[in-house]
Amino acid sequence: MSNLVVLYGPPETGKSSFLEQLVHYYHTLGLEVHGLISPAILYENIKTGIRAKDISTGETRFLAAKRPVPLTDTSKLGYVFNEQTVAWGNEVLSSSVPTEVLIIDEIGPLELKLNKGWANALDCIRGRSYQLAIVVLRESLHDEIRNKWPVAEWLLFQQGMKVNRFDRYFHETRT
Numbered sequence: 001m002s003n004l005v006v007l008y009g010p011p012e013t014g015k016s017s018f019l020e021q022l023v024h025y026y027h028t029l030g031l032e033v034h035g036l037i038s039p040a041i042l043y044e045n046i047k048t049g050i051r052a053k054d055i056s057t058g059e060t061r062f063l064a065a066k067r068p069v070p071l072t073d074t075s076k077l078g079y080v081f082n083e084q085t086v087a088w089g090n091e092v093l094s095s096s097v098p099t100e101v102l103i104i105d106e107i108g109p110l111e112l113k114l115n116k117g118w119a120n121a122l123d124c125i126r127g128r129s130y131q132l133a134i135v136v137l138r139e140s141l142h143d144e145i146r147n148k149w150p151v152a153e154w155l156l157f158q159q160g161m162k163v164n165r166f167d168r169y170f171h172e173t174r175t
Contacts, residue, residue: 001131002128002129002130002131002132002133002150003131003132003133003152003153003169004125004128004133004135004149004150004151004152004153005132005133005134005135005151005152005153005155005166005169006135006136006137006142006145006149006151006153006154006155007019007134007135007136007137007155007157008136008137008138008139008142008154008155008156008157009139009156009157009158010139012040012047013157013159014157014159015105015106015136015157016037016038016039016040016105016136017039018157018161018163019037019103019105019134019136020037020039021163022103022134022163022166023037023055023103024163025163025164026100026101029170031100031101031170032099032100032101033055033056033099033100033101033102033103034055034056034095034096034097034099034101034102034103035055035092035093035096035099035101035102035103035104035105035124036052036053036054036055036089036092036093036096036103036104036105036118036121037052037053037055037103037105038050038051038052038053038063038105038106039051039053041062041065047066048065048066049062049063049064049065049066049079050063050064050079051063052085052088052089052092054092055096055103056092056096061082061084061085061088061089062082062085063081063082063085063086063089064079064080064081064082065079065080066078066079066080067079067080081117086116086117086118089118090118090119090120091120093118093120093121093124094120094123094124096124097124097127097129097130098129098130099129099130099131100130100131100132100170101130101131101132101133101134102124102130102132102133102134103133103134103135104118104121104124104125104133104134104135104136105135105136106118106135106136106137106138107121107122107135107136107137107138107141108137108138108141109138109141112141112144112145121135125149126149128150131169131170132166132169132170134166142154152169
């Protein structure tokens with residue numbers, strides 16, 4: 001059985017760091033974990049960009065940088081993306097399933113509205129070739145996907161969340 005958990009919360013609150021802890025926890029349990037994490041690049045505690053990390057190999061690549069000037073056109077993105085890393089990330093995602101645990105950090109307007117970014121993530125989610133998928137989603141997009149995806153749990157990220165909070169999704173197969 002596949003279970004999809006949507007993790008959401010305000011930007012820069014530690015969701016990617018939590019996912020890193022979760023990956024470590026699942027590895028200690030002997031679970032197969034695949035997908036992508038997108039940790040922030042910080043300069044003097046200010047987010048200046050984003051990396052993409054292949055959970056399976058640990059390989060990390062530069063994904064995006066904040067635009068150097070404020071945007072006057074709010075329909076544009078606040079980041080400039082490295083298209084080679086985006087293509088690489090989509091290859092990583094395509095080879096991430098089937099798996100026991102799939103993690104995708106994050107899905108936003110690029111994927112859902114423009115079919116860009118981690119577009120292959122949408123196929124991974126729809127294919128349901130995982131026991132547990134944890135997907136970071138922009139809160140503003142909940143209504144758009146609420147009836148499209150079979151979500152088992154909507155979870156507002158909070159500091160101090162325990163990494164074992166999803167153990168119930170493995171209870172049936174691990175007892």
